[in-house]
Amino acid sequence: MTGKETEYIKEAVASGKISGDGLFTRKCHEFFEQRYGFKKVLLTTSCTDALEMAAILINIEPGDEVIMPSYTFVSTANAFVLRGAKIIFADSNELNPNIDADKIEELITPKTKAIVPVHYAGIACDMDKIMSLASKYNLFVVEDAAQAIDSYYTGADGIKRPLGSIGHLAAFSFHETKNIISGEGGMLAINDERFIERAEIIREKGTNRSSFFRGEVDKYGWVDIGSSFLPSDIIAAFLWAQLENLDKIQSKRKEIWLNYYHNLINAQNGERIKLPNIPCYATNNAHMFYLVCQNIKQRTALIETLKANNIHPVFHYLSLHDSPLYKNKHDGRSLPYSDYYANCLVRLPLYFELSKNEVDHIINLIKDEFISL
Numbered sequence: 315m316t317g318k319e320t321e322y323i324k325e326a327v328a329s330g331k332i333s334g335d336g337l338f339t340r341k342c343h344e345f346f347e348q349r350y351g352f353k354k355v356l357l358t359t360s361c362t363d364a365l366e367m368a369a370i371l372i373n374i375e376p377g378d379e380v381i382m383p384s385y386t387f388v389s390t391a392n393a394f395v396l397r398g399a400k401i402i403f404a405d406s407n408e409l410n411p412n413i414d415a416d417k418i419e420e421l422i423t424p425k426t427k428a429i430v431p432v433h434y435a436g437i438a439c440d441m442d443k444i445m446s447l448a449s450k451y452n453l454f455v456v457e458d459a460a461q462a463i464d465s466y467y468t469g470a471d472g473i474k475r476p477l478g479s480i481g482h483l484a485a486f487s488f489h490e491t492k493n494i495i496s497g498e499g500g501m502l503a504i505n506d507e508r509f510i511e512r513a514e515i516i517r518e519k520g521t522n523r524s525s526f527f528r529g530e531v532d533k534y535g536w537v538d539i540g541s542s543f544l545p546s547d548i549i550a551a552f553l554w555a556q557l558e559n560l561d562k563i564q565s566k567r568k569e570i571w572l573n574y575y576h577n578l579i580n581a582q583n584g585e586r587i588k589l590p591n592i593p594c595y596a597t598n599n600a601h602m603f604y605l606v607c608q609n610i611k612q613r614t615a616l617i618e619t620l621k622a623n624n625i626h627p628v629f630h631y632l633s634l635h636d637s638p639l640y641k642n643k644h645d646g647r648s649l650p651y652s653d654y655y656a657n658c659l660v661r662l663p664l665y666f667e668l669s670k671n672e673v674d675h676i677i678n679l680i681k682d683e684f685i686s687l
């Protein structure tokens with residue numbers, strides 16, 4: 315929390331307009347379009363909803379195939395499964411949990427419709443490779459940028475682009491576990507202008523209500539499929555308080571991240587526990603600080619040590635290709651790096667209110683654990 319959240323919520327309530335697309339929603343939209351150059355953004359009730367909108371926008375139909383990493387949150391896959399797609403899971407990189415861009419082309423078939431890269435921990439995927447595959451095979455790219463606010467990718471052309479501005483569409487999350495929060499909340503970023511008009515309609519229950527309010531049509535009606543994807547202006551009011559402090563939040567998070575990194579990089583006993591790997595084309599938005607242990611036993615020991623000291627580190631995704639819902643639909647390919655991160659990755663506490671003393675305390679406990687390895 316940064317201080318003004320409840321003040322802005324009171325303002326939204328006092329304005330008398332608390333449904334979607336009020337004053338605070340407009341402020342948030344302008345902020346994102348100006349700061350990051352997205353052609354058009356639309357706040358949604360979650361990143362999950364923004365992904366579902368993306369699946370509708372690119373006309374996913376039963377039988378279509380969508381390529382994405384197995385090491386990701388269920389929403390990345392669910393959005394496309396709900397439209398009838400078959401998910402083709404790809405493995406992660408050896409060096410970080412992002413999709414291995416060199417293993418995508420062999421998965422492309424005539425049924426492939428989209429690639430969904432997930433910028434894990436806010437660290438960019440290899441977007442040049444992914445975008446060139448997309449244009450070679452005429453595929454859509456939907457960036458799952460849930461964790462990637464205020465992070466960038468520099469391609470071979472030397473241009474530094476915000477994550478979420480590279481694919482045709484991108485989905486962001488403002489869930490309370492992310493950098494910028496509104497409790498629940500999300501956003502669809504539209505970079506391919508062909509999708510703008512239809513996105514507004516899908517978000518408003520399949521009606522052309524948005525153009526009605528702009529005076530472009532004299533009545534509104536049911537023109538497409540859709541759902542209620544827009545958040546109340548009360549949510550946007552909370553989010554606006556966060557956005558006003560985005561740089562402050564980001565610099566505090568980066569300070570914590572770098573404190574972990576610099577103290578732990580030298581404390582390692584050899585290379586037995588790995589620290590985050592950030593490719594030269596990517597920036598770090600300090601969404602997450604994680605360690606990668608050698609095996610699940612070592613990770614469990616580390617978690618137990620920290621828990622005994624009232625610190626609660628957590629592991630992360632279980633591979634989706636091996637989930638109860640999907641393992642019978644998966645084609646049997648093993649995805650060793652996805653399983654490696656599922657078994658070995660552990661996340662350390664990282665939030666705005668975390669003090670330097672607390673971080674130092676965690677670092678010291680981990681150093682002791684490293685020495686005992």
Ligand SMILES: *Cc1c(COP(=O)(O)O)cnc(C)c1O
Nearest residue numbers: 360361362387389460487489500
């Ligand atoms: C958090 C997250 C989501 C879901 O975001 P919600 O806003 O909670 O729907 C989707 N994908 C990834 C990679 C996430 O980290």
